Amino acid sequence: MSSDEGWRGSVVLVVASxxxxxxxxxxxxxxxxxxxxxxxLVCGPAAVDQHFGFTAGxxxxxxxxxxxxxxPQDSGAIRQLRRAIAGRDAEVIHAHGLRAAFVAxxxxxxxxxxxxxxxxxxxxGLRGQAGALLERIVARNAALTLGASEDxxxxxxxxxxxxxxxxxxxxxxxxxxxxxxxxVRAEFRLRGETPFILSVGRLHPQKHYDLLVDAAARWRxxxxxxxxxxxxxxxxxxxxxxxxxxxxxxxxxxxxxxxxPDLLAGADxxxxxxxxxxxxxxxxxxLHAGVPLVTTAVGGxxxxxxxAAVQIPPGDLDALDEAVRRLLADPGLRADYAARGPLRAxxxxxxxxxxxxxxxxxxxxxxVRR
Numbered sequence: 001m002s003s004d005e006g007w008r009g010s011v012v013l014v015v016a017s018x019x020x021x022x023x024x025x026x027x028x029x030x031x032x033x034x035x036x037x038x039x040x041l042v043c044g045p046a047a048v049d050q051h052f053g054f055t056a057g058x059x060x061x062x063x064x065x066x067x068x069x070x071x072p073q074d075s076g077a078i079r080q081l082r083r084a085i086a087g088r089d090a091e092v093i094h095a096h097g098l099r100a101a102f103v104a105x106x107x108x109x110x111x112x113x114x115x116x117x118x119x120x121x122x123x124x125g126l127r128g129q130a131g132a133l134l135e136r137i138v139a140r141n142a143a144l145t146l147g148a149s150e151d152x153x154x155x156x157x158x159x160x161x162x163x164x165x166x167x168x169x170x171x172x173x174x175x176x177x178x179x180x181x182x183x184v185r186a187e188f189r190l191r192g193e194t195p196f197i198l199s200v201g202r203l204h205p206q207k208h209y210d211l212l213v214d215a216a217a218r219w220r221x222x223x224x225x226x227x228x229x230x231x232x233x234x235x236x237x238x239x240x241x242x243x244x245x246x247x248x249x250x251x252x253x254x255x256x257x258x259x260x261p262d263l264l265a266g267a268d269x270x271x272x273x274x275x276x277x278x279x280x281x282x283x284x285x286x287l288h289a290g291v292p293l294v295t296t297a298v299g300g301x302x303x304x305x306x307x308a309a310v311q312i313p314p315g316d317l318d319a320l321d322e323a324v325r326r327l328l329a330d331p332g333l334r335a336d337y338a339a340r341g342p343l344r345a346x347x348x349x350x351x352x353x354x355x356x357x358x359x360x361x362x363x364x365x366x367x368v369r370r
Contacts (some may be wrong), residue, residue: 007363008037009091012111014081015044016066016099019051019256020202021169021281022118026096027052028170030059032355043084044100066103070130074103081107091366094358102134105141112365114358115142116167117152120276120299122206135159143365146358148278149300168357169279171348174288177265184266188227188252195226195328198267198291200260200282201274203234203253208273208296208315210236210243215320217247225250226268226328231257264289268334269327275314277301283309284348287341292334294323308337308344 011033015026026042033040042054043064054061062084066077081103085093094114095101101115115138121131139145139159146167147153156164177184190196197216201207209230216228230240231254244251257263260282264270270286272295277283279300286293293309295301302311310327312319327334349357 007359007366008039009362009366010039010089011041011362012085012088012090012093013040013042014064014066014093014095014100014104015042015048016097016103017045017068018048018097021279022097023048023052024172024281025116025118025169027054027057028172028351029094029354029358030054031057032351033359034059036355036359038359041084041088041090043081064103066100068099070099070102070134074106077103078107082109085109085111092362094362098131098134098138101138101142105137112143112368113141114144114146114361114365116146116148117156118148118278120152120155120278122276139164143368144361146361150303151299152278167361168349168354170351170354171288171345172281172284173351174264174285175261177261178259179262179265181266184262188229188266190227190266193224195224195268196266197226197228197269197271197324198231198263198286199228199271199273200231200257200263200285201272201280202232203230203236203240205236206275207232207236208275209240211273211315211317211320212271213240213243213247213249213251214317215324216244216251217249218321219324220248220250222325222328224328226324227252228271229254229263231255231260231263260285261289264291267291269294269324271320271324272296272301273314273320274298274301279304284345288345290338290341292327292337293341294320294327304348306344308340310337 030040041060043062045065046063049061064080090111093111095104096116097118136159139156139161145156145161145164153164219225227250229252233256270291270293276299295309296314297311298314310323
């Protein structure tokens, strides 16, 4: 950490369309910076403001409609961002995610740019080539690049980032459940010893939920077949619903839920099948709640969970099947992982740690500009 932990300058936080971890991180950061005496303007889509309550929480917010995918509408977002920043005494712009960072890079406001990379580009073909170009532009335009995982830092450096390092992301504060385990199980009509397996995330090919559906179909042969619930919305909803129906897999697609603490209170296991993640929000929530977790060993997940979760290779149906069967068959092993989770979670950085880190980074960037 650098010299000036007491930096109280003016920063603009930029975020694109988000309903999950990135938006939550920016909201946490904005609150902490304002509490520390910084002048903060958040720029992003109106829906992000409504979802995360920036304006409602007293944080200055300017609508800049940066959509999830690139297109002609980016020119409008660039103009909106320039207007939002014009006339302000901003010392640093901090863009979160490649989409927001691209718009901030092209806007060329003259204010030093800090970028946090939250996600990898996984698309192939033309979309992959476009994503790689976007990565290169962002890497070369940032005065400082912060990566949510080590592989993102390495990627940014390989693409020309001048100054890149790991950037901590605050551990989410999980609210206590409002319902009992019995009440949650009753929602899904779970009887007796029927296990309840939970996953939470956007329904997107990156999450590889088709693997979980296939495994659930296999588990029907167990003495006590588990019921699987996936909370989240996204473009993969219909393909997943059709797959579950075809395989007669006991899988509930719950859509967007605001009661994840309740669902975790009723869960026997948590599962993540993603092809890539940085600091996956649900992984953190599951370990905080003491729910045994099976996760793919990709991106930043191994460093996040350590020995507090069962790690499997991505895309490996047999490994997922075996790991879940082993945990369901061994109450002692489940209890062991349930105890490891909160201990691991206690080692993660909190909001105060992250705010202190970025204030130090802003001080360095602002000092170089001066």
